[in-house]
Amino acid sequence: MADHQRLRIHPTEGEAPPPPTTPLVPPGASRSEKGVPLHHPPLLRSVPAVYSKPGKRSCCCKCMCWIISLFVLLLIVLAAIVGILYLVFEPKLPDYSVDTLRISDLRLNFDMSLYAKFDVKITANNPNKKIGIYYEKGGKLSVWYTNTRLCEGSLPQFYQGHQNKTVLNVSLSGQVQSGSTLMKALQQQQQTGRIPLDLKVHAPIAIKLGRLKLMKIRVLGECLLVVDSLSSNNLISIKASNCKFRMKL
Template identity: 35%
Template sequence: MDDRVHPAESTTAEEKMAAPAEPAAISRPENPLAQKNIEKLKPPPGTYVIQIPKDQIYRVPPPENARRFQTYTLRTHRRRHGCCCCCFAWTAALLLFFLVALAAAAVILYFVFQPKIPNYSVDGLSVKGFNLSSTAANLAADLAALSPEFDATVRADNANKKIGIYYRSGSSIAVSYDGVNLCHGVWPTFYQGERNATVFQTALTGSGIRLAAATHAALVTAQSHGKVPLEINIQVPVRLKFSAVTTWTITVKVRCDVTVDKLTADSRIISKSCSVKVDPF
């Protein structure tokens, strides 16, 4: 049996060159809307594209949400403002409550203890170191520096039934004439019980006191008339004792206007008047 060999179908190089070339497949997007979006995202010619980190992008609400954003911002502001007003109102209420409670406690203490301001007076005044004379011969000696000494007898009367008084250190007593300080001293420290009257003597001294000619002449005239006005100022820190409770330090200020007949050791008080002021703080 004769074998027949059929030539395989093949394309020669000439046929390939003669055959027309098939156009290459053009890739087109499957979705036309995507193509439009891509074209929109492309920057126009002559522009630059700047990349900013995502955490630095500040977003602006769209127009349809602008009213909602404004309403939310207004509510937040009102809420914060309301919280501040509430805190202020609570603070004012607590302060008012504290003041009312303090006033109520003061009223209760007043009616329970019935505090009274103590009475003070100067019962005696002995003067040394003054040599006042109206003669011209002794005028130069009189205008020299003086060192007067006063021995004052002071009476302190505590009329309170349930309040004691602690007289503390840091006090001062000064005697002056027509605004010129003559001598000074201190108030003794002691405790004065309820319904107690204490009389004590205190020494007041001055050094290097120089009087003007007019002041010296006024003193000479006053002594010749038998009326020498003096001013005594007392300032003493005290603490009050209410039963088992002791207060903070309170300053008592006493002013006494005393008139003596002469500035000698046996001087006599003609008139006297004292006023008391209390400084609670």
């Protein structure tokens, strides 16, 4: 009986002692210091959001490539057509020259406004061999002095054939308010014998290629003139003329 109790209290060699039920740590230690494992929640991997399926994105890219390719092809075709038309028809700008300028009336009214009436003869030249020109409604011809419009008139409507020169007689009239200062400046300028005038052309035209009438465009022109006098009912001598023209859609 004594041997049996001795075996229970003091185990024999080779027998492992039972594990301690409570870890031997100081009472104020943390859980990690006590040996108790810290259980962290499992990390959740973020799954990237899928905005479009690979097949749909590939289809959109193909559509965009087709659209861009068609647009580039269209530009190439248009450029080729324009180049062929240019080589075949050899388009040139119409030009104008001022032949004569006569002042029918230039007076100062009682209300101090300046009334002017000019008669201008100009020559319109179409230098193209294969292109006709339609002069449409709304063409204007005006005479200016130092950024002040003295008078204005309408260009006639007509068709001008290939390599044709047409003489136009245009009557211009206008009235300027507060014309006393302007009249005084004109009289002083007349004493020098060189009066600068600016003649402006605004002509809406349509081009005819063979039997095809193209869209309407505008011819804008400007002729810088130097005349010797502004006397009424006298043929004025044009001492210098410098004309420039351009085309605008």
